[in-house]
Amino acid sequence: MALVSLKPASVAFVQTLIEERDINLNLEELSLSEKSPIVGKELRESRIREKFGVLVLAIKRGEESIINPEPVEKLMAGDLLIVCGTAENLTSLEKVAAGE
Structure with missing residues (x-):
């Protein structure tokens, strides 16, 4: 409850991500396989964002x-x-993370 009063915009944003059906953003956990081509690279070298x-x-x-x-x-x-x-x-990144 203290977080709501200290950071209301942040809490509202996370709540929107969780509850809104028409927002096309998801939080996901992806495990990196030893076969993944991005293993051994620096985060910037992986170019995940780009x-x-x-x-x-x-x-x-x-x-x-x-x-x-x-x-x-x-x-x-x-x-x-x-x-x-x-x-x-x-889904695209998940395939790379799995080494597919």
């Missing part, structure tokens, strides 16, 4: 959470990417 129109919000690596990862963060097999994008774009 190629797929998807934002990488965080990387979960084991017990570590890397929030708002730097462009030089290296992507590793087993990383769980927390991403935001359209369903279509996320």
Whole structure:
């Protein structure tokens, strides 16, 4: 409840993402396979945003959470990417993450 009073616009935005049916943005978790061509690359080298129109919000690596990862963060097999994008774009990235 304190978050609502401190950051009402942020809370409203997240609530809209969750509840609105006509907004075409999704939050998704994608696991990086060792077969993925983006494994071993820095985030900027992967060009996820440019190629797929998807934002990488965080990387979960084991017990570590890397929030708002730097462009030089290296992507590793087993990383769980927390991403935001359209369903279509996320599906395309999911295939690359899986190494398909």
